[in-house]
Amino acid sequence: MEPRAHHFIIGLFTLVAFAAALGFSLWLAKSSADREWAYYEIVFSQPVSGLSEGNPVLYSGVQIGDVVEMRLDSDNPGHVRVLVRVDESVPIRKNTRAGLVLANITGSMNVQFSGGSPDQPALRGARDNPPTIVAEPSAFHNLLANGEQLVVKADELLTRATELLSEDNIRNTAAILENTRVATDALLARRDQLSALxxxxxxxxxxxxxxxxxxxxxxxxxxxxxxxxxxxxxxxxxxxxxxxxxxxxxxxxxxxxNAGAMASGLQGMGELAPALRELRATLRTLNHFTRKLEQDPTGTLFGNDTIKELPQ
Incomplete structure (x- = not known):
């Protein structure tokens, strides 16, 4: 009897747990069905890898809905149109921004709304006519887009580093270091002379x-x-x-x-020149006679010699 009682209790507990889980699922489904939704179409101009139908839609990190449908733009296949539904009580305004955020390390993406000023009009979206919101490029997408270029740059950097660390460069660097050491030793050996200098x-x-x-x-x-x-x-x-x-x-x-008087005076001085010469000759003769008189007064006065006129 005792083993049967244990089996009965285990079976009863299993049924109760199953019934509770079923009731919770039905309540959750009913509350989701009774919830009022607003629909918006978000246009992405970049790839939306990692985003799929059913992924959550967030507003400042809080889940407010999910992704309903994804399709390529028929006019421009480079754009992706994503239809999302959002709790109608959440105000999505004209300046509200939309973008992609990384959900986890597996690469899954979520749609996230942000911003929106209270003074801007609210967007009312219906399933058959949803308003369009242009998404902003995400930082993660920019990182992925530039990943290839980063890899190329990293490869070039590694190549140049390998060339820099080649054997020839290593030998040249060692020679430079050796020359530097020799120059340093020479300076140290002549530090007294350097100090004097x-x-x-x-x-x-x-x-x-x-x-x-x-x-x-x-x-x-x-x-x-x-x-x-x-x-x-x-x-x-x-x-x-x-x-x-x-x-x-x-x-x-x-x-x-006085130009006239000066001219007459100069003419008179010219006429005085012969008289001055005669006077000069007379003075020389008189000077000669005086010297002879001093030397021989008697002979000069009573002698037979006559005074000879000096030549001019």
């Missing part, structure tokens, strides 16, 4: 600074001299030139006024 540079810089200070002082003194004494000298020269100009003007005027 730097000290000389420092002393030269100090002397150059002192020379610059002296030159600056000389320039200041010269500037001060030019602005004070030099200015006075220039003013004096200016006054002298004015006086000289006035004097020359007067001399020129006197020359013009």
């Amino acid at each position: 730097l000290e000389q540079f420092d002393a030269a810089a100090v002397r150059a600074e002192e020379a610059a200070i002296k030159v600056s002082r000389v320039s200041d003194n010269a500037y001060e001299l030019l602005t004070t004494d030099g200015k006075q000298v220039l003013q004096s020269m200016d006054r002298t030139l004015v006086v000289l100009h006035s004097t020359l003007a007067r001399v020129d005027e006197l020359t013009k006024d």
Whole structure:
């Protein structure tokens, strides 16, 4: 009797669980059927891989409906028209944006609405005449679209890295490092000389600074001299030139006024030239006689020698 009682309890529990699950399914189906839906058609200009009928439709991450139908645009097969149904109580407005979001790591996609200002008019969608919403490109789609280019760039980068790490480049790099080490050792070996050279540079810089200070002082003194004494000298020269100009003007005027008298005077001086020559000869003769008189007064006065006239 006891094993049969256990089997009866297990069977009864199974039936109750099945009935509860069936009732829950019927209630869920009834609530879904009684729910009011608004329909919208979303136009995607990019591939919608991972999206399928029955996938959830979200609004800011909250499920508000699902995908009803998917078809290619008859006028432009590059566009996909997706019909979705949304709980009628959720306001879809004119500036509400739509796009695709990644549902899980398997690549499944969901439709998601976002945005929408309260001051914009609401879109009322029916199954036979749904309003159209143009979808925005998703970041995930852009990443997939650029994936091939990224792979190509990565391959080029790896190729260049391989060329950079070739044996020839490695040997050249090792030679450069070795040369650098040798140069460093040479500098270290002559660090005392380098220190002395730097000290000389420092002393030269100090002397150059002192020379610059002296030159600056000389320039200041010269500037001060030019602005004070030099200015006075220039003013004096200016006054002298004015006086000289006035004097020359007067001399020129006197020359013009006395041109005749000067010409007569110069002519008279020309006539005096023979008389001056005679006077000069007489003076020489007198000078000679005076010397002879000093040397021999008696012979000169009473002698027979006559005074000879010196040639002119």
